[in-house]
Amino acid sequence: MLRLSIKELANQLQLGKISSAELCKKCQDRVQALEKLNAIVTTTFEDADQKSQQSDRYICDGKARHSLEGIPFAAKDTFCTKGVRTSCASKMLQDYFPPYTATVVEKLQRCGAVLLGKTNMDEYAMGAGAIDSIFGPTRNPWKYPYQSLHDGKKVKGHDWFISGGSSGGSAVAVATGMVMGSLGSDTGGSIRIPACFSGVVGLKPTYGLCSRLGLIPLVNSLDVPGVLARTVDDTAVLLDAISGEDLMDSTSVPDPCDSYILPDEIEVKGLTVGIPKEYHSPGLQKDILHVWSRAADIFENAGAKVVPVSLPHTQYSIACYSVLCAAEVASNMARYDGIEFGHRSKTDSSTEALFAESRHEGFNEVVRGRIFAGNFFTLRRNYQEFFQHAQKVRRLVTDDFSKVFNNGVDVLLTPTTICDGMTYEEFNSMDSRTQCEKLDVYTQSSNLAGVPALSLPIDLSSRGLPIGLQLIASCFNDKKLLMVAKWLEQQVNFPRHRLDEEIEELEKKR
Amino acid sequence: MAPPNQLVSYFDAALPGTLPVLNKSCVEAGVLTALALSCKINHKSLFDRKHYFYADLPAGYQITQQRKPIATDGHLTFNIYEGKKKDQGRCHRVNIKQIQLEQDSGKSLHDDINQETLVDLNRAGVGLMELVTEPDMTSGAEAASFVQELQSVLQTIGTCDGKMAEGSLRVDANISVNKPGDPPGVRTEVKNINSIRFVKNAIEFEIQRQIELLEGGGSVVMETRSLDDSGKTVPMRDKEVVLDYRFMPEPNLPPLIVYNDDTIKSAPNPEKAVNIDDIKRRIPELPEQKRQRLTSDYGISYSNATVLVNEEGLADLFEELYSKVATKDVKSVINWCLIDLLQCLHDRNMTIPTSPVPVSRLVDVLNYLQSGHLSAKSALKLLNMLFDKDSRSVSEIMSQEDLQQINSPEEVMKLCEEVMDEESDMVELYQTNKKVINRLMGSIQKKTKGRVDPKMARKIMEDLLER
Numbered sequence: 022m023l024r025l026s027i028k029e030l031a032n033q034l035q036l037g038k039i040s041s042a043e044l045c046k047k048c049q050d051r052v053q054a055l056e057k058l059n060a061i062v063t064t065t066f067e068d069a070d071q072k073s074q075q076s077d078r079y080i081c082d083g084k085a086r087h088s089l090e091g092i093p094f095a096a097k098d099t100f101c102t103k104g105v106r107t108s109c110a111s112k113m114l115q116d117y118f119p120p121y122t123a124t125v126v127e128k129l130q131r132c133g134a135v136l137l138g139k140t141n142m143d144e145y146a147m148g149a150g151a152i153d154s155i156f157g158p159t160r161n162p163w164k165y166p167y168q169s170l171h172d173g174k175k176v177k178g179h180d181w182f183i184s185g186g187s188s189g190g191s192a193v194a195v196a197t198g199m200v201m202g203s204l205g206s207d208t209g210g211s212i213r214i215p216a217c218f219s220g221v222v223g224l225k226p227t228y229g230l231c232s233r234l235g236l237i238p239l240v241n242s243l244d245v246p247g248v249l250a251r252t253v254d255d256t257a258v259l260l261d262a263i264s265g266e267d268l269m270d271s272t273s274v275p276d277p278c279d280s281y282i283l284p285d286e287i288e289v290k291g292l293t294v295g296i297p298k299e300y301h302s303p304g305l306q307k308d309i310l311h312v313w314s315r316a317a318d319i320f321e322n323a324g325a326k327v328v329p330v331s332l333p334h335t336q337y338s339i340a341c342y343s344v345l346c347a348a349e350v351a352s353n354m355a356r357y358d359g360i361e362f363g364h365r366s367k368t369d370s371s372t373e374a375l376f377a378e379s380r381h382e383g384f385n386e387v388v389r390g391r392i393f394a395g396n397f398f399t400l401r402r403n404y405q406e407f408f409q410h411a412q413k414v415r416r417l418v419t420d421d422f423s424k425v426f427n428n429g430v431d432v433l434l435t436p437t438t439i440c441d442g443m444t445y446e447e448f449n450s451m452d453s454r455t456q457c458e459k460l461d462v463y464t465q466s467s468n469l470a471g472v473p474a475l476s477l478p479i480d481l482s483s484r485g486l487p488i489g490l491q492l493i494a495s496c497f498n499d500k501k502l503l504m505v506a507k508w509l510e511q512q513v514n515f516p517r518h519r520l521d522e523e524i525e526e527l528e529k530k531r
Numbered sequence: 532m533a534p535p536n537q538l539v540s541y542f543d544a545a546l547p548g549t550l551p552v553l554n555k556s557c558v559e560a561g562v563l564t565a566l567a568l569s570c571k572i573n574h575k576s577l578f579d580r581k582h583y584f585y586a587d588l589p590a591g592y593q594i595t596q597q598r599k600p601i602a603t604d605g606h607l608t609f610n611i612y613e614g615k616k617k618d619q620g621r622c623h624r625v626n627i628k629q630i631q632l633e634q635d636s637g638k639s640l641h642d643d644i645n646q647e648t649l650v651d652l653n654r655a656g657v658g659l660m661e662l663v664t665e666p667d668m669t670s671g672a673e674a675a676s677f678v679q680e681l682q683s684v685l686q687t688i689g690t691c692d693g694k695m696a697e698g699s700l701r702v703d704a705n706i707s708v709n710k711p712g713d714p715p716g717v718r719t720e721v722k723n724i725n726s727i728r729f730v731k732n733a734i735e736f737e738i739q740r741q742i743e744l745l746e747g748g749g750s751v752v753m754e755t756r757s758l759d760d761s762g763k764t765v766p767m768r769d770k771e772v773v774l775d776y777r778f779m780p781e782p783n784l785p786p787l788i789v790y791n792d793d794t795i796k797s798a799p800n801p802e803k804a805v806n807i808d809d810i811k812r813r814i815p816e817l818p819e820q821k822r823q824r825l826t827s828d829y830g831i832s833y834s835n836a837t838v839l840v841n842e843e844g845l846a847d848l849f850e851e852l853y854s855k856v857a858t859k860d861v862k863s864v865i866n867w868c869l870i871d872l873l874q875c876l877h878d879r880n881m882t883i884p885t886s887p888v889p890v891s892r893l894v895d896v897l898n899y900l901q902s903g904h905l906s907a908k909s910a911l912k913l914l915n916m917l918f919d920k921d922s923r924s925v926s927e928i929m930s931q932e933d934l935q936q937i938n939s940p941e942e943v944m945k946l947c948e949e950v951m952d953e954e955s956d957m958v959e960l961y962q963t964n965k966k967v968i969n970r971l972m973g974s975i976q977k978k979t980k981g982r983v984d985p986k987m988a989r990k991i992m993e994d995l996l997e998r
Contacts, residue, residue, distance in 0.1 A: 100548075101547065101548045107547075109547075114547070117547070119546065119547070119548070120541060120546070121541060121546075123548060233548075233550065234548065234549070234550050235548040235549075236548055237547040237548045238547075238548070240782075241782035241783050242782035268552065269550060269552055270550050270783075271550065271551070271552055271553065271783060271784055271785055272782075272783060272785060348779060349779075349782060351777075352580055352582060352591075352592060352777075352779060354591075355582060355584070355590060355591025355592055356545040356547070356589060356590045356591050358584060358586075358591060360586055360589065360650065361544045361545060361546070361589050361652075362544070362546060362547075369646075372586050372648055373584070376584050396777065399582075399777040399778075399779050400775055400777060401775050401777070401778075404777075404778070404779075408779060
């Protein structure tokens with residue numbers, strides 16, 4: 022049952038072949054069986070039981086609210102959920118129970134989707150590996166557990182591949198069938214990177230298409246709520262539920278598209294696919310380069326026009342991202358002073374000491390480091406040189422995309438990451454800044470430009486890890502993006518069953 | 532007033548994930564104020580974050596407009612009175628540098644004994660309009676007059692109730708001193724001044740303090756000060772360090788666009804957009820315009836017009852009374868408004884909007900006064916009764932309380948003769964001292980409780996005495 026797509030499950034629910042309660046129970050069992058992967062940090066099983074029974078009644082009465090009725094989902098622990106702990110994987114919020122629910126979560130719930138739990142992430146979404154969490158790292162189910170080789174000998178103890186982050190928990194939960202879809206947030210690649218490493222579809226919609234209300238911010242001007250699912254169709258159905266203007270988010274806009282439900286017959290003849298030459302970076306893994314050119318060939322063979330394009334400011338993008346990210350982080354994190362909510366230090370010698378200690382105790386080193394950098398970049402004497410300069414570069418990066426799309430390119434095809442994955446050991450040996458620079462290299466520029474981008478699993482690497490490619494469209498062409506992705510998905514036939522088999526083995530071994 | 536922390540939205544408490552939404556009424560109030568102060572309105576303005584850590588600032592930053600405020604380059608012209616009698620005032624102009632929209636913070640209460648700080652967030656997040664003037668004032672009195680005029684303008688256009696004691700209007704005064712010809716000195720800022728009198732006092736104190744400091748060989752430190760209970764300015768705690776507010780754009784609020792009649796059609800959502808021309812059409816007559824009009828329409832003095840305009844609702848009432856009374860005698864209407872009516876109101880701590888007396892009854896009193904049926908004294912007495920909520924009609928009160936003025940010559944003559952009989956010694960004295968007549972007039976008024984027409988009585992009495 023857990024191998025089925027949302028579309029298939031919805032069908033079976035309608036036909037009465039399965040019940041939502043049954044489905045939720047299966048999902049809960051899987052969550053428990055794969056606890057080791059550390060994908061879900063807070064479960065909401067009791068509430069899910071009630072909600073799934075309610076969904077069954079709706080379905081029974083022929084009053085299903087949406088094709089998501091009775092479908093289990095999970096939300097990254099950065100989306101506020103009323104009465105359910107929302108920690109951002111930080112000590113600062115480890116006892117924080119929000120009094121309201123994020124718009125995108127509420128929208129899914131109003132469609133009848135059943136929240137099963139909150140997923141693991143890097144603290145405050147600052148990271149690309151989902152390892153910097155107070156709950157410990159999330160583990161990639163592919164090749165789990167992994168025994169590293171050193172000088173031809175197996176290294177003692179188990180290592181494992183990172184899930185990618187920061188929405189690692191959301192990716193793993195979907196990959197392993199704990200839930201059928203999940204919500205993530207993407208500021209520089211936080212949905213697409215874990216989707217890529219975990220072999221699922223990850224969509225960062227256009228900035229402004231989905232409400233950010235209730236998404237605990239990393240960088241307001243870059244953050245986008247998005248979805249992770251096993252197929253493009255599932256991704257589309259989830260987007261269909263969460264998109265749209267929210268009067269409480271002034272940066273959201275009316276949805277230009279009536280429905281994101283995709284047709285089955287898609288034609289790419291006459292489509293122009295751009296291949297940005299700057300993405301041929303020296304560190305790109307051979308396997309990935311191969312998959313990338315294979316995909317380009319697939320398009321060309323189907324009658325699409327594949328053209329090399331240039332995004333000349335790509336190389337400056339990551340530095341620009343670092344500055345803007347740190348600056349907004351410093352500002353956004355200022356509210357965590359231990360007064361109204363969040364961790365409060367026992368220090369009481371003065372208000373200033375209380376602020377300082379609460380913040381020191383509540384945040385990890387990565388968060389503190391970015392705050393420190395951000396404060397530096399926005400000092401009056403540095404504002405122009407760093408912040409304003411970075412904003413100008415952001416404009417140039419955005420213009421790069423606009424030019425390409427205005428010149429007739431429909432979608433860009435790029436790798437999602439430069440490698441097929443990294444073991445925890447490998448990844449953990451780098452500092453956070455290097456980690457992000459390495460993993461965010463192909464993803465963060467679409468956040469700077471606000472354009473929609475999607476990572477699609479294409480094939481397995483020589484060591485059996487998923488390889489994803491990224492498709493990017495122009496702003497508010499999310500549906501076109503999904504259609505192209507669905508077409509490519511149909512052509513490549515990603516061997517998802519390999520993971521399903523591994524997982525079912527793991528589940529049995531428990 | 533609501534108990535502390537009872538009016539706090541999730542956004543006001545800066546709960547994670549909450550977002551700001553611009554309040555349209557605040558934008559309209561900003562535009563209206565900008566128009567009333569002859570400002571240039573920015574069709575596109577921007578919001579910024581101003582960062583500082585303070586217990587009553589939950590987000591750690593205030594959303595304000597630093598780079599591009601909603602309006603700039605305005606001015607306010609007004610008369611300054613320096614307290615001398617019969618001062619006609621002198622005209623002064625203060626330029627307005629900018630008007631910015633921002634959020635208010637909460638309030639902190641420091642409990643020094645228990646070493647605690649209490650925070651009330653009721654006020655947090657409320658829309659604020661900050662007006663920044665150019666350094667165009669040179670004394671406490673000038674600043675006080677400016678604030679008074681501004682208060683009057685804001686009340687007239689309804690963008691602020693102007694209640695300084697309640698904090699609806701607060702003043703931060705920046706003060707520096709310099710010798711003629713020298714550039715301005717180092718300034719200090721006195722924050723949160725909450726009455727017009729305190730504006731004057733705080734500035735005068737601070738000017739004096741700075742002069743003494745400089746003349747004693749010291750120097751002024753740029754700092755934030757507050758006014759203590761004894762009227763002295765003292766350095767504010769925690770705010771001595773020069774802060775770098777690390778301004779940056781507010782990413783959650785897109786630029787604010789305001790439109791006019793020509794551009795409103797291009798607005799993405801014209802019903803929700805703010806149209807400057809629409810607001811312009813709604814601006815009521817401003818205080819200075821009203822004073823000018825009153826002096827020219829009614830021929831009253833500028834200072835009388837000022838009193839009429841300064842007392843909320845009085846100018847309108849004056850105009851209404853004048854239009855409704857039978858005898859169009861400006862002098863009697865204005866005098867009655869400025870003396871009797873104001874006295875009745877002030878004695879009861881009332882204002883015209885809270886007055887219990889309908890205009891129609893005031894017109895009745897004024898008509899009887901003008902026609903001679905009521906003496907000035909009786910009219911005041913009657914007015915007091917009306918303010919004490921006497922529900923009888925004016926004519927009923929007059930007859931039942933015997934307030935009708937005695938103005939038949941026969942009756943007055945009779946009263947004069949009675950008094951002359953009773954005070955024959957005074958009549959005798961009159962032959963050597965004519966001033967004695969005043970004494971006799973006093974007796975007549977006493978006898979009739981002030982109901983006799985004094986002019987007529989005096990004339991008759993004189994005739995009788997000279998006979």
